[in-house]
Amino acid sequence: MTSNIDSRLILEARAASLVFPHSFVFGAATAAYQIEGAPDADGKGESIWDRFCKRSGVIVDSSSGDIACDSYHRWKDDISVLKALGLGAYRFSFAWTRLLPTGRGAANAKGIAFYDRLIDDLLEAGIEPYATLYHWDLPQTLQDAGGWYNRDTADALADYAARAARSFGDRVKRWTTLNEPWTFCWSGHASGEDAPGFCDGARGGVVASHHALLGHGKAVPAIRAEVTDASVGIVLDLNVAEPASGDPQDVAAAQRFDGAQNRWYLDAVFKGAYPQDMLELYGDLLPAIHAEDNELIAAPIDYLGVNIYRRSVIAAGDELSPLNYRRIQPAGSYSAVGYEIWPRCMYDILRYVNDRYAPKEIHISENGVATQPEQVSADGHVWDELRAAYYVDHLEQVAKAAAEGVPVRGYFAWTLMDNFEWAYGYTTPFGITHVDFNTQRRTIKYSGEVYALIARQENMATSGSAARG
C-alpha cells in the first residue's frame, strides 16, 4: 500500500518528467464576471450575468459574481499568485460593460484604466496577457435590443473589439474574440441554465450561434486594423463525441452531436461553410444567412483555443430536438460538476482538430476539474491530489500529441483561483489556488504546486536549458 506521501512523490516525478516543445506557454485562465466583483464600480454598466443572478432559483447557492474574488481591487494579489506559480501567461477577459457601459458608444475611462493597470503589472511581472473580449457578459442594453438574436450585436462586438484593441493593443498581442460559443449560445438560449436564460430550444442555440460567429468574423479584422502584430483567435469548447454503441441510431446521434458542438463552429471558421448535414437538420430553425456571412466568419485566424474537459458518449435520445441525443455516463470517476474524468479526451481532441482542420497553432485555453469546496488544512496546505493528478494525466496527453507533431503551443489551467462557477455558484471550485471568500486570502493548492513544477521546468527550457525537448 502506498502512503499519501509516496503517491505524491510518484505524481511529482511524473510531472517532472513531462517534455514539451521549446517555448511552450504555460498559463492560467479566468474570466471577468467570475472573478472581478465590483459590478457597478466606476461607471460599469449592467451585464446579462448581473441581471440573471438576481433571478431566483437559477444559481444553486443563490450567489452571484457581485464580489467573487474581488479582483477589481485585488488584481495585484492575482498577479502575485501567477508569479509564485512561475507562469508565463495569464488568460483573462475584459468586462465589456466596464469599457463600454451600454455596449456601444463612449468608452469609460475608469474601466480602461483598470485594465491598463492589470496589463502593465502583468508585463512588469514578465507574464504575457492573453485577452478575451467576450466571456459571456453581454451588456444588458444589447440584450434589451435582442442580444445574440439580433444580427446587429455582431457589429457591436466588432466595434467593441476595435475600441479595446485601440486601448490595449500596444501591449496586448494575443486576442480572443469569443469564449465557447457552443455553451453560451445553447445553454443561454436553448436550455436556459446560463444567462440570458432562454429556453427556446435548438432554434435559440442556432440563431445565437450564427450571430455570435458573425461577430467573431467581424471582430478579427477590426482587431488587426488596430494592432498589426496581433495574434487573433477564437476559443471553442470541443468534445470528441463517441457513439454509445454500434447501433446506427446511436452512431447517427453522435454524428449530430458532433455536428452541433464541434463541426458547426470549426467548419464555419476553417472551411467557410456550415456542415451540410447540420444545415439540413436545422432547416427552418436557421436565421437568415446572408451571402457574405460565410466569408466573414472564415476570416483567417492565427490560433485556435480549445477548451476541453471531457469526452461525450452519445446515444439516441430526446434532448434538444432535432439533435435528439442522450448523454451516457460510463462507469468511471466524475468531477463535482458531473464530468467524466477521461484524460485521453485531450489527445483525441487535439488529433481531431489537427487532422481535420490543421490550425496554424492550437492552445489548450482551458482544462481543469471541479471538486467539492475545499479547506486549507492545519498545515497550511490544500491537498487536492485528485486535481493534481488530473493535470499530470491531461498534460501527458498534450505532450504526446505535441510529440507527434500537433502544433499545440500552450496550455492554460482552468482556473487560476476558485471563483464564481456560473449556475453552480461557489459550490464546485475549479481553482489551482484556494480562495477564502470571507477573507479573500489566496492559498496555492497542491495542484498548483504540481502544475508549477511542470511550468517552471519548461521556463528553464525556454531560457536555453537543453534539459527538455
Ligand code: NOJ
Ligand atoms: C468553461 C468556461 O469558459 C468557464 O467560464 C467555466 O468556468 C469553465 N468552463 C468550467 O465550467
